[in-house]
Amino acid sequence: MHGALKKGSHIRVRGQVQGVGYRPFVWALAHKLGITGSVLNDPEGVLILAYGSALDAFTAVLSEQAPPLARVDAVELSDHLFAETPSDFVIAPSTGEGAKTRITPDAATCDQCFAEILDPNDRRFGYAFANCTHCGPRFSIINGVPYDREKTTMADFPMCAECAEEYADPADRRFHAQPVACANCGPRCWREVNGVEEQGDAIAATAEGLRRGEIVAIKGLGGFHLACDARNPDAVARLRERKHRPAKPLALMGPLDTIRRHCRLSPDEEARLQDPAAPILLLEKISDDLPEAVAPGQTVLGWMLPYTPLHHLLIDTFGGPLVMTSGNLSGEPQVIGNEEASEKLGRFADAFLMHDRQIARRLDDSVERITAAGPMVLRRARGQVPETLPLPQTFADAPQTIAYGGQMKGAICLVKDGLALLGHHLGNLDDALTYEAFLQADRDYAELFAHDPVLAACDLHPEFAATRHAEASGLPVEYVQHHHAHMASCLGENLWSGDAAVGIVLDGLGLGPDNTVWGGEILVGDYGSVERAYYLRPAPLPGGDQAQSEPWRNAVMRLDQSGHAAFADSLFADRPVETLRRAAAAGFNAPPSSSAGRLFDAVAACLGYCPGRQSFEGEVAMRLEAQAQGQNAGDSYRFAIEGRQIDPGPMFDELVFDIESGVSDAMIAARFHRGLAQAFAGAARCAADEAETRTIALSGGCFQNRVLTEMVVEELSGYDVLVHRKVPANDGGLAFGQALVAIARHMDRQ
Structure with missing residues (x-):
């Protein structure tokens, strides 16, 4: 009978809530408060069916105390009628196909995993691929949604009994951590010289090679780096000579105490270095201990902390800072495959530190700086993508839109459900392989985010590869002037809504509507139109x-x-x-x-x-x-x-x-x-x-x-x-602005 139904709550949680330990967090909270029911992942995020006397307290905590990597956009409540009072709170299997929720960016090693790999009594001691729901690879290994192990590159590694037990225990921080692994069942790393795998401890041998002045190609999360001893001027000079990179600053990796010895660190900068995004951060030099060739003529150095267990173990064993620059041929995208690395980086590297976990998509290191005006993103990539950006309230009903950016610092932007996904840095689309990566990203994001756009946006320049691609998409195309897109990207990032704003837009070049540069x-002006004042x-x-x-x-x-x-x-x-x-x-x-x-x-x-x-x-x-x-x-x-x-x-x-x-x-x-x-x-x-x-x-x-x-x-x-804080002020932010301009014009016509 209807009168026998028990009233509870249907709770929809939206945001970055899959693959971050959100379900075990809900499970533990429910048990603590005496709530019964269930929680599961589905294409829209997390769905909770809850029953109990403490529902108000339970609901309040869902966003206030979420796990470290979770980003809760909304908690939506409605009534749910239970035919029978649930006797327990359980984590139910994932349901549905497609994606309305967010995929989590790759996250730097958490303190607990770091402690384990350095603890001789822990079963993951010295293991280069330790991770949990609070850290580890995410976007770089996912092949499909919902985010489950069989849809990642970890599908190649069946879990051993001990890892499976952790994975199945809601009270364990590795519960449903899709990349969970150990030395008995997971990926492995090895050192390779002249195409031959060396026996023994790969980390120790690589550290010894770096001390001898070797240049080593190291496989990381989103691609290969070329590394050498940052204190060795001969090694740095040799790396520059081999890579034909005479002056561009080289990125550095080291522990926090090393960075403090070389650069001035504000509390905000120190906190940003230690963020799960683990970006390269441009920091003011206070010492000339490193060779001038690391960053010729510069007063800042680009530093990042070790962000994977492999990096931590290598830096700890090596005992000093490393140059860690992108492993690629000049102008080409970063190398991600082992065979590709052997072929393309063999002319640069004396040795390779390989591993056998496949990289689903290449992700460069993000680059940021912090100024008196606030944080600034120079390159949006690993650790930041695919985080989404909220749109100004006036764009709440925006149609699904795709924007293709410019020619330099290529990146695409998808708009769906009131959010914008600004994709990762791709590079200069003049390069054939970079353009191929651009096309792959277009297909990739569309599939992962179940995106079905009705509108495309691009630059005015008719010869840009991104413009030609938009024209070939079969969608209605909005052509957006370069500097209008820049201005709109800054307005949109700051959630501006108004009648008029002024934009100061200073850059290298962009085609004007008068065909001058x-x-x-x-x-x-505003999102829809501007005038040149x-x-x-x-x-x-x-x-x-x-x-x-x-x-x-x-x-x-x-x-x-x-x-x-x-x-x-x-x-x-x-x-x-x-x-x-x-x-x-x-x-x-x-x-x-x-x-x-x-x-x-x-x-x-x-x-x-x-x-x-x-x-x-x-x-x-x-x-x-x-x-x-x-x-x-x-x-x-x-x-x-x-x-x-x-x-x-x-x-x-x-x-x-x-x-x-x-x-x-x-x-x-x-x-x-x-x-x-x-x-x-x-x-x-x-x-x-x-x-x-x-x-x-x-x-x-x-x-x-x-x-x-x-x-x-x-x-x-x-x-x-x-000012910009999360969207690059450079052309890496163009696509976001293009999307907003195109949508504003489209909505004005409705």
Whole structure:
């Protein structure tokens, strides 16, 4: 009879709640409070059917005390009628197919697993693949959803009796930890030289090889690294020579006490290093103990803590810091397979530290920094993806959308159920293998997240590979101007909703709607549309792409424009200056450009940085920032505003005077940064006042520059300044902004 039904609760928990120990957490809580019923995983997240007198207390704790890796978005309650009073609380089998819940990013080794691998009395002592529900591989091993072992690359490793017992016990922290393993049943590692596996302790032998100066290819979570002793200048030089990487800073790995000896650490930086995401963090140097070749001309070093048991064991055995740079051929994606590594990295590595757990998808290390304006993500990858981002409230009913980003720092973005999934860093889509990885990511994310978009978004540039891919998708396509997408990504990350905002967007380049090259922009508008309020005075970009790699070209154009052609002649006497000028005057492959990135290049070239070609993108801009770091500028260089143009002509007058007067590079760099910050902040204030808004968003690759960002924020005191914290300011965040613009336009048309 209906009257005999027992009233309980139907509780739906949404968010990052699978594969993180959430069900055993619920199980333990229910037993503690005398609740009966069940909990299970399904495509929407976690479903709880609960009965008992303490339901209010039970429900309140579900989000307040969740496990470390859980992210609870919502706890939704409704009544549930039980035909019979449940006598116990059980963890039921997973149900359903598809995915409406989130997959957890890979997480660094937790303290408990770390203690076990160092404890001679523990059965996982010295085991390089220990993990539990609080740590270990997730996104890098998953092949399907729901997240169960048979749908991961751990399906190749049947559990032994002891691991199976832990896996089946809700009171054990390894309950349903899908990668659970031990030395008796799980993956193994070995050392390999010249294609031959060596016998013995692979970790100890690898550490000894590193002490001898070897370069070792090491298989990690999301791909291979190339490692060497960071204290050995010969090893570092040899690594650079073999990899043809003359100047780009190399990432470092070491324990916290080692990092403290080399860099200044704030409490926030220390906490971020120890976060389960375990990113590379750019930190201020306080010591010159490491070779200058680790990061030539830089005042910061990129450090990460060991984030897998294999890394912990290797660092502990080696006893010092390691260079740990991406294992790839120049321009190609990171290597992930053992055979691929042997083939491609054999020319770099003296030895390999291999393992036999397959990597389902390559994930570079994430790169971050913390500034006075807050945290900043430079590369969004391992440990951060596939975390989702909430959308502003006005996007609650957004249709499923896919955005394909730009050409550099490729990343895609999916929108579904009021959330955005900004995918992992892929690289430059000019490279065939990177483009192949882009196509794989498109298929991969669609399958894992049961994504069925009705709308696609891409950049205006018709020759971008991502644009052509969007056009071939068969979906309606929204073309989004590059800098509008940057501005929208910052607004959206900050959950902005309003009538109008101002964006300061400074970067290398992006095609404008007028078919010129933009890059120093102040925009006014919202998600749906923007207008160009102010912009850097354009100058020719001679040689097109060559101007990005050869800074002297930009310097000649800017010096000529400001009346300093003779100074350019003297600075660049060994360069074909007259040929360049003729090409620019004829408009031959010299599009006008308002790029702030190229302005940085021009100033750096005037100081003699990279007189030939840059060896990596942003090299001279990073050197200029390093010079300005911590320098009191005193006076700033002056920019003029003529109509809607921000003219750097007066700045070059003062720059040339200072160079000829022998003023230090550090002072010149600081004055340039301060002048640029004042010019754009001043114009943005005018634009904001005209638009009757107090909101100013900062985006574009130039805002990876800590000095510039902090100066602009300071100059905008009194306004609501929005900056990036989780979405990269560079092109890695473009797809997120593209999606928001496309959706806003689509919804306006409805």
